[in-house]
Amino acid sequence: MSNSREAAASDTILFYEVLLEDKPVFVLELKPPQDLRYDSTRGGADRHIRRRLQDLRGWLSLTFFFGIVLITFNNIAECPLPVIYGVSAMGTRLCFYKKHRDEPIEPPFIPAHPELQTNAAPQERWDRDILDDEGERRFLSIVEEIKQACAVLVLLPEACRVLVSY
Numbered sequence: 001m002s003n004s005r006e007a008a009a010s011d012t013i014l015f016y017e018v019l020l021e022d023k024p025v026f027v028l029e030l031k032p033p034q035d036l037r038y039d040s041t042r043g044g045a046d047r048h049i050r051r052r053l054q055d056l057r058g059w060l061s062l063t064f065f066f067g068i069v070l071i072t073f074n075n076i077a078e079c080p081l082p083v084i085y086g087v088s089a090m091g092t093r094l095c096f097y098k099k100h101r102d103e104p105i106e107p108p109f110i111p112a113h114p115e116l117q118t119n120a121a122p123q124e125r126w127d128r129d130i131l132d133d134e135g136e137r138r139f140l141s142i143v144e145e146i147k148q149a150c151a152v153l154v155l156l157p158e159a160c161r162v163l164v165s166y
Contacts, residue, residue, distance in 0.1 A: 015048075020150045023080045024056050026087075026142075033091025036126055039119050042090070046121035049086045050109065053099040056084050081149045085142050093126035094135055096142070 018026035029049055035041035056079040086097035098106045107125055112118045128135035 023078055025079060025081055025146055026085055027052050028087050031090045036090040036093055042121035045088045049088050049097050050105055053084055053086050053097060053105055080153055090126055092130045094128045094130055095125045
């Protein structure tokens with residue numbers, strides 16, 4: 001194994017998805033607490049969560065090709081809920097992500113500058129601690145929202161489930 005920070009940026013202790021009927025409804029990535037110190041590991045965690053949420057919720061892509069704008073939309077949403085949440089945890093510090101269909105992921109993406117060093121995933125985004133009351137409340141409120149949304153889907157007939165996910 002390499003000792004470089006870039007190699008360490010991809011090291012994840014645990015990547016976990018909560019499923020409803022084999023469909024993901026929540027994503028959690030755990031990394032060691034020391035990763036919070038480094039731009040590269042925070043950036044890697046941010047990119048990883050964003051890619052997975054885009055995969056699960058669908059994505060919109062704009063490409064410029066010789067002055068022509070090409071729009072691509074992947075509407076194959078694996079998540080049956082109208083919104084999917086993700087959490088990046090570095091030790092006990094949490095960064096919360098949320099993706100509605102056809103909307104950008106929250107918190108907003110910070111693009112890298114080609115010539116300047118850009119902190120694409122500021123440490124301040126991991127602003128809640130699961131061991132504090134406020135961090136626990138925020139996490140549990142998301143869990144409760146997901147549980148309620150899943151309960152609605154379980155009670156609906158199969159034909160209606162497709163309508164709810166759009």
